[in-house]
Amino acid sequence: MPAEPLARSPAPPDAVLRRLSGYAPLSPDDEALLRRITARPVPVPARTELVRDGEATPRPQVLLEGWACRQRLLADGRRQIVVVLLPGDLIGLSQRRRPLPFGSVATLTTAQVCEVGPLRDCVSWGDGPPGTSLSGTGLPGSGLAAALWQARETEELWLVNQVVRLGRQTAYERVAHFLLELRERLAAVDRVQDERFSFPITQEVLADALGLSVVHMNRTMQQLRRDGLIEQRATAITLRDVPALASIADYTGARTF
Amino acid sequence: MPAEPLARSPAPPDAVLRRLSGYAPLSPDDEALLRRITARPVPVPARTELVRDGEATPRPQVLLEGWACRQRLLADGRRQIVVVLLPGDLIGLSQRRRPLPFGSVATLTTAQVCEVGPLRDCVSWGDGPPGTSLSGTGLPGSGLAAALWQARETEELWLVNQVVRLGRQTAYERVAHFLLELRERLAAVDRVQDERFSFPITQEVLADALGLSVVHMNRTMQQLRRDGLIEQRATAITLRDVPALASIADYTGARTF
DNA sequence: CGCGGTCTTGAGGTTCCTCAAACCTGGTGG
């Protein structure tokens, strides 16, 4: 921990480290590498494009502070946010043989971002679950590679959740489900206190994430407030009744099962 | 090609091989391995569960014939099909440290399935794009590992497509978009002739995939037929005007860009 | 011939959307 009395309140040390160590035990070397790599974050304003759509070889980056999203725009201007990215999330780690229209990545708020090219070079993904290295043990490997693998699996889970929300849930259910997912993800990087967390996005963004119009988004949020399920003040939100929300949303977190 | 005059019309040799070799050049050894592994397909009836939801270590399988899907069920019976699986698609290749609610995998039609455990053991995913092995060349590696990697990337693309369809497109657009995606995927395994391909699923399945009710699904298909965009006979479908469909759906294929 | 599964049609209702305007809040400049 730094000795200087930096009074920045929203700076729980190193979101990435927290995230990844939650997936697999990291060796001191792994931790040192991560700390070194993320030592020089760069401030980025809101609405900045971090990865262009169709880039085959995006620069590997990590989001240390602030929110971002992966999104796709339709020709007529409609926007769908595919997934919201939170502190500790990795961006552009996987390269492809062919450019694919995965959508662009852009910041939603001012953010702290860090290039982590070394992660791509230093880490052998071969240690991830399907690899040979540890297949003898029958268990996924440990260390940075395993954690990165698990992070990728988790990202896929978010996509599945998003599909279910958009395909088969009502507006009310969608918001509840989405809030619970955010809560779980933010808790993993120590950003939830008493079911309360920072919520720095506009209803327009929320609407684009959940496939709704701004107006309906607004009315749905009001309903949740009236029902005593959430409470919103300034740029923070409190989930007043997590079990009720979970029941409404049919929420199955990553830890359940 | 086999010498026996097997009159089975829908048996273009080895969908997996076609799929994977489209992603990266395969060595003769790779091809031999694939052929050997998929030599003994097992027939499976429709509506058979291939992977249970939440399984951490699913058995690696490959779909050689027929259609399947990854789906998630809500407590009240609503079903969302997350992704449709076609001949040549891989199932359950990635294992996880923790069981995650990815949804179950089930056949939609009678199918030919093959267990491919060796793929998990024999292949070092470390040769995939983010690995060290070929990072010196600046290009993703070649061979089976690279192809498997690319297959995984492509699956993620299907999820993104699905999110955009469900979140921001009308029923009409969704169907058009979905049909174009199927066409492209089936073409990759040589199952499209003159924009015509087998389409063995009911409107109920289609509805569950596209987040619609059966009734509305039906009316939407009728509209597409009336507009001369598609033609359906028995269990096959013909796309009569691909450019028009692409324009309606704002379709960006995997090859475009 | 009857039967189950699928497709189709009709009618009425709900959810969600669009358009439009009002309101609120924080910041800026006169």
Added chain:
DNA sequence: CCACCAGGTTTGAGGAACCTCAAGACCGCG
């Protein structure tokens, strides 16, 4: 200090898209 503005939230009203319920038609199959 106040007028003004921009961005965001809130409200109202009417309409479009989509849903549910229910029944009938079709079709392959035993």
